[in-house]
Amino acid sequence: MLALKSFALYLIASAASVTALPAALHPFLKPPGASRGPCPGLNILANHGFLPRDGKGLTLPILQQALSDAYNFSPDFTATVFAIQSNPVTGIAVPFALEDLKKHVPFVVEHDASISRNDFATSRSGDNYSYNRTLFANSLQYVRDLGFTELNSTAMAHIRHLRETQSEMYNPQFSYGRLSVNPDGSLVVDPSMPEFFALGEAAFILDLFGSNNGLADSDTSMAQIAWMFTTESFPSGYKPPAVQATLTTALARAAEIKGQLASLPPIPKDVAAKYWNTDFSKKLALQLGGSLLDMS
Ligand SMILES: *[C@@H]1O[C@H](CO)[C@@H](O)[C@H](O)[C@H]1NC(C)=O
Ligand SMILES: *[C@@H]1O[C@H](CO)[C@@H](O)[C@H](O)[C@H]1NC(C)=O
Ligand SMILES: *[C@@H]1O[C@H](CO)[C@@H](O)[C@H](O)[C@H]1NC(C)=O
Secondary structure, three states, X not given: OEOHHHHHHHHHHHOOOOOOOOOOOOOOOOOOOOOOOOOHHHHHHHHOOOOOOOOOOEOXXXXXXXXXXXXXXXXXXXXXXXXXXXXXXXXXXXXXXXXXXXXXXXXXXXXXXXXXXXXXXXOOOOXXXXXXXXXXXXXXXXXXXXXXXXXXXXXXXXXXXXXXXXXHXXXXXXXXXXXXXXXXXXXXXXXXXXXXXXXXXXXXXXXXXXXHHOOOOOOHHHHHHHHHHHHOOOOOOOOOOOOOEXXXXXXXXXXXXXXXXXXXXXXXXXXXXXXXXXXXXXXXXXXXXXXXXXXX
């Protein structure tokens, strides 16, 4: 178990200067039997009551309000993502529950080579939606060993590269269409490609919980993101980003990550294997700040 308390104190101390969301209005509470799915960002909103706490009955207006209040997403942007997710092709009917998003078809949140979830085919029990601490810790350890102290777009590109390489090596059913890039560096937008969602998620993570939010200094950005994935709750001191996320800003960030990813040399197989076969979760905890994240 994580020693969450000391880590929480550390985060409070490191984020003293920001205006937090009113915790009293949005305490963490996950009722028994609640529906949760593969998207930590939406799970957090249900855990804090921005979405219905049972994770069910989700409609566009409910999501627009929650994503605007908690993440400063523009309603148009939410509507676009919603339209891609819930339609006759994906078979995700409205209203939906968070666990419905684990469907493994084109155009949906669940995709292979996730940074925190197993591929369906390589998990022990066909679980493609639960948080896997080893897998996530190993991804962070990989970029720490490359010398990154913060989780910026370059580090995120390296993590995506690692996870794609591992899925290519270990998942015989790996399905992961990649996006192409225009000569000017912008993405060819194609939501039928799983990489579209993988890059979009990476962009959200950086903008919501990373140093781009203005919340973190260079070191805490990685600790906060680890906190967010591990606990599915807001890091202490979290506030919505000051800059509203729109389709334009999200695509620009995704293109930035993709641009760096495209220029990386192949990862040697023994290196990818090392960050697959070893459990770095204990080592990572130490490196995230001495005794701050005590895993035992
Ligand atoms: C992902 O997992 C869910 C629940 O176990 C399952 O219904 C779905 O078919 C899986 N996706 C795959 C293998 O495509
Ligand atoms: C978590 O991922 C690792 C690969 O890094 C795998 O060995 C392990 O079986 C996974 N755990 C579960 C519960 O699927
Ligand atoms: C990300 O951080 C590393 C140092 O940890 C730095 O070398 C790199 O230039 C940064 N990338 C960007 C896009 O700022």
